[in-house]
Amino acid sequence: MIRMTLAAMAVVTPATALAQDGLAIRDAYVRSANPKSAAAFMVVENRGTGECRLTGVSSDAAAMVELHTNAEQDGVMKMQKIEGGIAIPAGGEHVLARGGDHVMLMGLTRPLADGDAVALTLDFGDCGTRQVEAALDNGRTEETHGAQAGSGGHQGH
Template sequence: MNRTLILAAAMAALPLAVSAHEGHDHGTTVGDLTVTGAYARSTNPKAGAAFMTIENKGAADCVLTAVSAPEVTDRAELHTHREENGVMSMVPIESVTVPAGGTHALERGGDHVMLMDTKTPLAEGDELALTLDFGACGQVPLTVKVDNKAGMPAAHAHGAGHGAAAN
Protein backbone atom coordinates (compact mmCIF):
# COMPACT_ATOMS: atom_id res chain seq x y z
CA MET A 1 0.00 0.00 0.00
CA ASN A 2 2.84 2.43 0.76
CA ARG A 3 4.27 1.85 -2.74
CA THR A 4 0.92 2.76 -4.26
CA LEU A 5 0.80 6.03 -2.31
CA ILE A 6 4.40 6.89 -3.24
CA LEU A 7 3.72 6.11 -6.91
CA ALA A 8 0.53 8.20 -6.86
CA ALA A 9 2.36 11.12 -5.24
CA ALA A 10 5.18 10.88 -7.77
CA MET A 11 2.75 10.81 -10.70
CA ALA A 12 0.86 13.80 -9.30
CA ALA A 13 4.09 15.80 -8.97
CA LEU A 14 5.29 14.98 -12.50
CA PRO A 15 3.35 17.78 -14.26
CA LEU A 16 4.76 20.29 -11.76
CA ALA A 17 8.31 19.15 -12.45
CA VAL A 18 7.78 19.35 -16.21
CA SER A 19 6.25 22.83 -16.12
CA ALA A 20 8.98 24.12 -13.77
CA HIS A 21 11.61 22.81 -16.17
CA GLU A 22 10.01 24.49 -19.22
CA GLY A 23 11.14 27.94 -18.08
CA HIS A 24 14.85 27.13 -18.39
CA ASP A 25 16.91 28.11 -21.42
CA HIS A 26 17.52 24.86 -23.27
CA GLY A 27 19.04 26.84 -26.08
CA THR A 28 18.58 26.76 -29.80
CA THR A 29 20.27 23.99 -31.75
CA VAL A 30 20.90 23.94 -35.50
CA GLY A 31 23.18 21.19 -36.77
CA ASP A 32 26.25 21.01 -34.52
CA LEU A 33 25.68 24.47 -33.01
CA THR A 34 23.79 25.20 -29.80
CA VAL A 35 23.23 28.74 -28.50
CA THR A 36 22.34 29.17 -24.82
CA GLY A 37 21.94 32.01 -22.36
CA ALA A 38 21.07 34.56 -25.04
CA TYR A 39 19.91 37.99 -23.91
CA ALA A 40 20.15 41.60 -25.05
CA ARG A 41 20.81 44.82 -23.17
CA SER A 42 20.08 48.41 -24.02
CA THR A 43 20.57 51.54 -21.97
CA ASN A 44 20.79 53.78 -25.04
CA PRO A 45 17.70 54.53 -27.20
CA LYS A 46 19.66 53.99 -30.45
CA ALA A 47 21.84 50.97 -29.60
CA GLY A 48 21.91 47.63 -27.85
CA ALA A 49 24.03 44.54 -27.53
CA ALA A 50 23.36 40.79 -27.52
CA PHE A 51 25.23 38.14 -25.56
CA MET A 52 25.16 34.35 -25.54
CA THR A 53 27.25 31.19 -25.39
CA ILE A 54 27.76 29.19 -28.57
CA GLU A 55 28.69 25.50 -28.43
CA ASN A 56 30.08 23.66 -31.45
CA LYS A 57 29.69 19.87 -31.18
CA GLY A 58 31.09 19.36 -34.68
CA ALA A 59 34.49 18.16 -35.87
CA ALA A 60 35.33 21.45 -37.63
CA ASP A 61 35.58 25.04 -36.44
CA CYS A 62 32.52 27.20 -37.15
CA VAL A 63 33.02 30.88 -37.94
CA LEU A 64 30.35 33.46 -37.15
CA THR A 65 30.71 36.10 -39.86
CA ALA A 66 27.41 37.98 -39.77
CA VAL A 67 24.35 38.70 -37.66
CA SER A 68 21.05 40.04 -38.90
CA ALA A 69 18.17 41.59 -37.01
CA PRO A 70 16.11 43.29 -39.75
CA GLU A 71 13.14 44.12 -37.53
CA VAL A 72 15.45 45.93 -35.10
CA THR A 73 18.30 47.40 -37.18
CA ASP A 74 20.11 47.30 -40.49
CA ARG A 75 23.41 47.44 -38.55
CA ALA A 76 23.93 44.31 -36.47
CA GLU A 77 27.70 43.97 -36.11
CA LEU A 78 30.24 41.78 -34.37
CA HIS A 79 32.34 43.76 -31.88
CA THR A 80 34.95 43.15 -29.20
CA HIS A 81 36.75 45.19 -26.57
CA ARG A 82 40.45 45.99 -26.92
CA GLU A 83 42.87 47.87 -24.73
CA GLU A 84 44.82 50.54 -26.59
CA ASN A 85 47.20 52.82 -24.70
CA GLY A 86 45.58 51.86 -21.39
CA VAL A 87 42.07 52.67 -22.63
CA MET A 88 39.42 50.03 -23.30
CA SER A 89 37.51 50.62 -26.52
CA MET A 90 34.92 48.75 -28.50
CA VAL A 91 35.89 47.84 -32.07
CA PRO A 92 34.18 45.98 -34.91
CA ILE A 93 35.56 42.54 -35.82
CA GLU A 94 35.15 40.44 -38.97
CA SER A 95 34.33 37.12 -37.34
CA VAL A 96 34.20 34.96 -34.23
CA THR A 97 35.49 31.38 -34.36
CA VAL A 98 33.80 28.68 -32.30
CA PRO A 99 36.31 25.83 -32.13
CA ALA A 100 35.39 22.25 -33.00
CA GLY A 101 34.16 20.54 -29.84
CA GLY A 102 34.33 23.82 -27.93
CA THR A 103 32.40 26.89 -26.91
CA HIS A 104 32.76 30.63 -27.30
CA ALA A 105 30.99 33.19 -25.14
CA LEU A 106 29.74 36.46 -26.55
CA GLU A 107 29.84 38.40 -23.30
CA ARG A 108 30.06 41.83 -21.75
CA GLY A 109 33.59 43.19 -22.00
CA GLY A 110 34.49 40.73 -24.78
CA ASP A 111 33.14 39.61 -28.14
CA HIS A 112 29.46 40.50 -28.59
CA VAL A 113 26.78 41.54 -31.10
CA MET A 114 26.16 45.28 -31.38
CA LEU A 115 22.78 46.52 -32.55
CA MET A 116 23.54 49.97 -33.96
CA ASP A 117 21.05 52.66 -35.01
CA THR A 118 18.05 50.71 -33.77
CA LYS A 119 14.75 51.54 -35.46
CA THR A 120 13.02 52.00 -32.09
CA PRO A 121 14.40 51.95 -28.55
CA LEU A 122 14.79 48.44 -27.10
CA ALA A 123 12.67 48.18 -23.97
CA GLU A 124 13.02 45.79 -21.05
CA GLY A 125 11.19 42.55 -21.91
CA ASP A 126 11.17 43.11 -25.69
CA GLU A 127 11.92 40.03 -27.79
CA LEU A 128 14.26 40.40 -30.76
CA ALA A 129 14.69 38.07 -33.72
CA LEU A 130 18.38 37.55 -34.57
CA THR A 131 19.98 35.25 -37.12
CA LEU A 132 23.60 34.15 -36.66
CA ASP A 133 25.36 33.26 -39.93
CA PHE A 134 28.07 30.62 -39.61
CA GLY A 135 28.56 30.09 -43.36
CA ALA A 136 29.15 26.39 -44.05
CA CYS A 137 28.01 25.51 -40.50
CA GLY A 138 24.60 27.07 -41.14
CA GLN A 139 22.39 29.84 -39.83
CA VAL A 140 20.97 29.90 -36.32
CA PRO A 141 17.74 31.90 -35.81
CA LEU A 142 17.18 33.09 -32.23
CA THR A 143 14.66 34.98 -30.19
CA VAL A 144 16.51 37.12 -27.66
CA LYS A 145 14.84 38.91 -24.76
CA VAL A 146 15.96 42.36 -23.60
CA ASP A 147 17.06 41.97 -19.98
CA ASN A 148 19.09 44.91 -18.73
CA LYS A 149 19.92 43.14 -15.45
CA ALA A 150 21.27 39.95 -17.05
CA GLY A 151 25.01 39.40 -16.97
CA MET A 152 25.60 41.97 -14.24
CA PRO A 153 27.40 41.19 -10.98
CA ALA A 154 24.88 40.58 -8.20
CA ALA A 155 25.89 43.77 -6.37
CA HIS A 156 25.03 45.87 -9.44
CA ALA A 157 21.90 44.08 -10.67
CA HIS A 158 19.62 46.13 -8.40
CA GLY A 159 21.06 49.42 -9.60
CA ALA A 160 21.12 48.70 -13.35
CA GLY A 161 20.78 51.75 -15.48
CA HIS A 162 23.14 54.09 -13.59
CA GLY A 163 24.64 55.30 -16.85
CA ALA A 164 25.92 51.85 -17.82
CA ALA A 165 26.74 51.25 -21.45
CA ALA A 166 24.76 48.71 -23.43
CA ASN A 167 27.53 46.20 -23.07
Protein backbone atom coordinates in the same frame (compact mmCIF):
# COMPACT_ATOMS: atom_id res chain seq x y z
CA MET B 1 38.43 14.29 -63.35
CA ILE B 2 34.82 13.63 -62.34
CA ARG B 3 35.87 10.69 -60.22
CA MET B 4 38.41 12.81 -58.32
CA THR B 5 35.82 15.52 -57.62
CA LEU B 6 33.36 13.01 -56.21
CA ALA B 7 36.04 11.51 -54.00
CA ALA B 8 36.92 14.94 -52.63
CA MET B 9 33.27 15.71 -51.90
CA ALA B 10 32.83 12.41 -50.10
CA VAL B 11 35.60 13.40 -47.70
CA VAL B 12 34.34 16.92 -47.07
CA THR B 13 30.57 16.43 -46.83
CA PRO B 14 30.18 14.29 -43.67
CA ALA B 15 32.20 16.63 -41.48
CA THR B 16 30.23 19.64 -42.69
CA ALA B 17 26.91 17.91 -42.09
CA LEU B 18 27.89 17.00 -38.54
CA ALA B 19 29.06 20.52 -37.86
CA GLN B 20 25.69 21.89 -38.98
CA ASP B 21 23.92 19.64 -36.51
CA GLY B 22 26.24 20.57 -33.70
CA LEU B 23 25.70 24.30 -33.22
CA ALA B 24 23.79 25.32 -30.12
CA ILE B 25 23.16 28.82 -28.83
CA ARG B 26 22.21 29.44 -25.21
CA ASP B 27 21.91 32.24 -22.65
CA ALA B 28 21.13 34.84 -25.32
CA TYR B 29 20.05 38.26 -24.05
CA VAL B 30 20.23 41.90 -25.04
CA ARG B 31 21.19 45.05 -23.20
CA SER B 32 20.35 48.55 -24.34
CA ALA B 33 21.60 51.67 -22.61
CA ASN B 34 20.07 54.13 -25.07
CA PRO B 35 17.28 54.23 -27.69
CA LYS B 36 19.70 53.98 -30.62
CA SER B 37 21.84 50.95 -29.90
CA ALA B 38 21.95 47.63 -28.11
CA ALA B 39 24.31 44.73 -27.59
CA ALA B 40 23.50 41.02 -27.64
CA PHE B 41 25.34 38.36 -25.66
CA MET B 42 25.20 34.58 -25.80
CA VAL B 43 27.16 31.37 -25.66
CA VAL B 44 27.75 29.57 -28.96
CA GLU B 45 28.54 25.90 -28.59
CA ASN B 46 29.92 23.70 -31.36
CA ARG B 47 29.23 20.05 -30.66
CA GLY B 48 30.16 19.11 -34.21
CA THR B 49 33.38 17.67 -35.52
CA GLY B 50 34.39 20.63 -37.64
CA GLU B 51 35.19 24.25 -36.88
CA CYS B 52 32.38 26.73 -37.51
CA ARG B 53 32.89 30.44 -37.97
CA LEU B 54 30.36 33.09 -37.01
CA THR B 55 30.82 35.46 -39.92
CA GLY B 56 27.99 37.89 -39.34
CA VAL B 57 24.64 38.63 -37.74
CA SER B 58 21.54 40.29 -39.14
CA SER B 59 18.36 41.54 -37.50
CA ASP B 60 15.26 43.49 -38.43
CA ALA B 61 15.61 45.35 -35.14
CA ALA B 62 18.53 47.49 -36.26
CA ALA B 63 19.84 49.26 -39.34
CA MET B 64 23.32 47.83 -38.83
CA VAL B 65 24.55 44.76 -36.96
CA GLU B 66 28.23 44.08 -36.38
CA LEU B 67 30.39 41.70 -34.40
CA HIS B 68 32.36 43.70 -31.86
CA THR B 69 35.02 43.04 -29.30
CA ASN B 70 36.58 45.16 -26.59
CA ALA B 71 40.28 45.76 -26.69
CA GLU B 72 42.54 47.97 -24.65
CA GLN B 73 43.90 50.93 -26.56
CA ASP B 74 46.20 53.38 -24.81
CA GLY B 75 44.96 52.09 -21.48
CA VAL B 76 41.30 52.50 -22.38
CA MET B 77 38.87 49.72 -23.29
CA LYS B 78 37.38 50.42 -26.70
CA MET B 79 34.91 48.61 -28.91
CA GLN B 80 36.25 47.35 -32.19
CA LYS B 81 34.64 45.62 -35.12
CA ILE B 82 35.74 41.99 -35.42
CA GLU B 83 37.16 41.36 -38.88
CA GLY B 84 37.00 37.85 -40.27
CA GLY B 85 34.42 36.50 -37.84
CA ILE B 86 34.67 34.37 -34.73
CA ALA B 87 35.88 30.77 -34.98
CA ILE B 88 34.17 28.21 -32.76
CA PRO B 89 36.36 25.11 -32.62
CA ALA B 90 34.88 21.61 -32.84
CA GLY B 91 33.82 20.53 -29.38
CA GLY B 92 34.31 24.03 -28.03
CA GLU B 93 32.28 27.11 -27.29
CA HIS B 94 32.66 30.86 -27.58
CA VAL B 95 31.24 33.21 -24.98
CA LEU B 96 29.94 36.59 -26.07
CA ALA B 97 29.78 38.52 -22.82
CA ARG B 98 29.87 42.02 -21.40
CA GLY B 99 33.33 43.49 -21.57
CA GLY B 100 34.25 41.12 -24.39
CA ASP B 101 32.86 40.01 -27.72
CA HIS B 102 29.29 41.01 -28.49
CA VAL B 103 26.77 41.51 -31.26
CA MET B 104 26.32 45.27 -31.75
CA LEU B 105 22.97 46.55 -32.94
CA MET B 106 23.19 50.10 -34.23
CA GLY B 107 20.32 52.26 -35.39
CA LEU B 108 17.50 50.46 -33.60
CA THR B 109 14.30 50.58 -35.61
CA ARG B 110 12.49 51.27 -32.33
CA PRO B 111 13.61 51.74 -28.73
CA LEU B 112 13.68 48.51 -26.72
CA ALA B 113 11.96 47.99 -23.39
CA ASP B 114 12.74 45.32 -20.83
CA GLY B 115 11.44 41.96 -22.03
CA ASP B 116 11.28 42.92 -25.71
CA ALA B 117 12.54 40.10 -27.89
CA VAL B 118 15.05 40.72 -30.66
CA ALA B 119 15.28 38.15 -33.45
CA LEU B 120 18.83 37.57 -34.64
CA THR B 121 20.04 35.55 -37.61
CA LEU B 122 23.54 34.24 -37.06
CA ASP B 123 25.50 33.40 -40.20
CA PHE B 124 27.98 30.58 -39.72
CA GLY B 125 29.08 30.43 -43.35
CA ASP B 126 29.50 26.80 -44.44
CA CYS B 127 27.86 25.67 -41.18
CA GLY B 128 24.63 27.43 -42.12
CA THR B 129 22.54 30.00 -40.27
CA ARG B 130 20.86 29.92 -36.87
CA GLN B 131 17.95 31.95 -35.57
CA VAL B 132 17.94 33.09 -31.98
CA GLU B 133 15.53 35.22 -29.96
CA ALA B 134 17.16 37.36 -27.33
CA ALA B 135 15.12 39.32 -24.81
CA LEU B 136 16.17 42.68 -23.45
CA ASP B 137 17.34 42.25 -19.87
CA ASN B 138 19.21 45.31 -18.62
CA GLY B 139 19.15 44.03 -15.06
CA ARG B 140 20.92 40.80 -15.83
CA THR B 141 24.18 40.10 -14.09
CA GLU B 142 26.65 37.70 -15.56
CA GLU B 143 27.00 35.34 -12.62
CA THR B 144 27.57 32.34 -14.87
CA HIS B 145 30.44 33.99 -16.70
CA GLY B 146 32.05 36.12 -14.02
CA ALA B 147 35.38 36.17 -15.82
CA GLN B 148 34.36 39.38 -17.52
CA ALA B 149 33.65 41.22 -14.28
CA GLY B 150 35.81 44.16 -13.43
CA SER B 151 37.09 44.86 -16.91
CA GLY B 152 35.88 48.41 -16.40
CA GLY B 153 35.61 51.38 -18.69
CA HIS B 154 32.97 49.73 -20.84
CA GLN B 155 30.19 52.27 -20.85
CA GLY B 156 27.09 52.02 -22.92
CA HIS B 157 26.36 48.30 -22.79
